[in-house]
Amino acid sequence: MAFDPDYAVFAAVAEAGSMTGAARMLRLSPAAVSKRLAALEQRLGAHLVHRTTRRLALTPAGERFRDDLAPIVSALRAAEARVAGRGGKTAGRLTVSAPTSFGRLHIAPHLATFIARYPEVELAIDLDDGFVDLHGARIDVAVRIAPAIADGFVAHRLAGSRRLLCAAPAYLERHGTPDSIAALTRHRLLAAEGQMPWRLSGGGRPAIVRQKSHVRTNSSEMVRELALGGAGIALRSLWDVASDLAQGRLVRILAPWQGSASAAIYAVHLPTPHVSPAVTAFVAFLREVVDEADWAMPERAG
Known part of the structure; x- marks a missing residue:
């Protein structure tokens, strides 16, 4: 038929x-x-x-x-x-979705290399902090940061995504440094919509922090800027704030507590009988440029 x-x-x-x-x-x-x-x-x-x-x-x-x-x-x-003889050629449309901060910091600076390597790929990049519907939005490859990827997708693990509690020195000077998870209830916490409650682990024990963000925002990048400005305490991914921690603009607090260690960074695409060469090439490119060693930092805590 x-x-x-x-x-x-x-x-x-x-x-x-x-x-x-x-x-x-x-x-x-x-x-x-x-x-x-x-x-x-x-x-x-x-x-x-x-x-x-x-x-x-x-x-x-x-x-x-x-x-x-x-x-x-x-x-x-x-x-x-x-x-048509194009079966093995890396060409055609390729639409990629990634979280805003991660895409800006860890993908965008390297895209010129991919474009030069595959000049016949028509690349489109969509930065969005939500979980975009790959079917509905016609996304070929999505970068997702999550504890796990649901069934029905092909997932390639790129790196871990360690998250730490941190605040600017100016905030800690004004409000003091919390010495326990319970003490966080007396502080201004910062989180984007959907990021609360915080699920933490430390010393083999879990903890859940249920509190409203001091500032309401749908932007994870806004949370980072608020933390840098001294507005409160945030739970941030190391890939996002490693340089700020290393240079003292932010200080880690409540070590060894951190976000759930199960979260990781994945490249995700839909299962198809024949994965396009462009999708395969972009996943390989992400494996080259996404390296958690790039955002490693020495342990320091406030």
Whole structure:
């Protein structure tokens, strides 16, 4: 059975996020795309897309259908590339997602090397502190920092992600240095939305710190800047603050307490029968440039 052309229209709409974008991809008019999509919905007896004047979003049925079609579309593209002689060539679109601070500090400075090495790769970088939906956002490779990666993804461990409690010397001079986990309740704690409670371990014992952030923010980078400015105590990844600790702009407190040691940095992509050469090349590139030895520091505590 041939791949239904109306399925191709729906897949393009889901990928582009708009009728106009899908029309450009398929070299059709927006009206033709809309007509084909409406015909598909009528044939399936299901509403696949919410249409408004400003945006387009998939319905729950549309999301399920997109996910079911994704491996078929991927396999067809791989087959087309092989027939066209591009099967082993590192080329084409590659969309990468990474956390904002990590992407800026540890990926962006090295991207010129990747671009020079693979000039035919059309690279797009999306920095976002949330867990982006790889299916919905059409992400080829995502960098994720988490204790574990859910089933249904291919995960390549790049490095550990050790997190320490720290504060600026100016804050500690004004408010004192806590001498226990319990003493943290008397201090100003800083965390982005979703980062509380803190789950800590030290000396073989676990601890949970449940407290509101002194400043409400959705930005992990804002938390770092607040800590550097002396606004409070933060739980920060060593890859983010190692240089600040080494140069005394921040001071580690309550050693040996630290964030859960299970967190690590991963490169993640969707499982497909044929992983594209561009995805393979970018994962290999990340293995080259992400090295936790780069943010190692001597132990010092306040």
